[in-house]
Amino acid sequence: MRVLNYLELEDRLRGGIVTATRQQRAALADTDVEVVTTPWQGGTPFSAGKARLTGAPFFHEYDVAHCNTIGPGSLAVARHAKRNDIPLILHAHTTAEDFADSFRFSTQAAPALKRYLRWFYSQADRVLVPSQYTKDLLDSYPISAPIEAVTNGVDAASLDGYESFREETRESFDLDGLVVFSVGEVIERKGLTTFCRVAQETDFDFAWFGPYESGPQASKTTTRWVENPPENVTFTGYMDDKRAAFGAGDIYMFPAKVENQGIAVLEAMACGKPVVLRDIDVFDEFFTDGEDCLKASTDAEFADALARLRDDPDLRERLGEGARETAAEHSLDVVGERLTDIYREVAEKGDAL
16 A cells, blocks of 8 residues: 655654654554655655646655645645545644644634634544544534544654763753753743743753744743743753753653643653653543653642652652553554554545445
8 A cells, every 4th residue: 555644844844743744654664555755746846847747647646645734735635635536634733722822923823723724624534633632622623524543652762872862961051960851842832931930949950952933933931931041941952862852851841731642751751751741631641640650730739749759769760660661552563553554444445435
């Protein structure tokens, strides 16, 4: 079976959608699915247009189209698929709820985005989401297409050797002692204000490894904290190798307000880090307080959880072991098997029509 696994603007995007898409492809590498990563002949719409002038087809041939973003390229693929009876899978990495509180004016734009997403996702033969929480959210829009939850998974092999980065990274950013850290885009939705306020109430070193906007598109909240951080908070900016973050940090704190799953949480768990999460519905689906993480709702509860982990090495070790076991349940083997089954199912339904 030949499947298009498409990530529009792949060379310009960053963050969880890129990681999730590349993990899909890695998961499919050991299956009998042949993956095509671009729909266009020659690799771009421009080169496909030139090929079309010579009589060549504009689009590659594939049995199933699987799109991971919501832009004009994905819309063109969707229309091509519907015109040619190619089964269409749209992966809902984006919701109006997780778009809000991200960049300047994103909250104001979220209602319009919701209307677009309702229409866009409803074109699919199958919509994939990373969690039951996201499925319930899209059901409430509502989306008329069938929706199925498939974990984003975690590429544990991509983290091999993270320990070797510890000393160099800590020295580079002047980190000392038990370091509380987060990984990913620095935005308010991921709990930026909570991260900084908790830091102000403790004496740990805090480090947020990940890029942040500094131009006009940056939210006022991001600009305020990044430009004037608490004395014990370091914003590292983009990291060439994520293993440096997981090597340097000791306690992974992720106070996200809205999340569809949390790939970086799974990565921290795969490294055996004790994890402190905000107590929100999506995390109840995957993680259990006291077994593979600690959960908190208020600044005081986050600070208390950090103090417990500082004072109890056995608790850190026990939660770290539980975290590794949870991460193993989201291996790429699991992702590859689920995607392969879904591709075959939608292809067989398409053949039966």
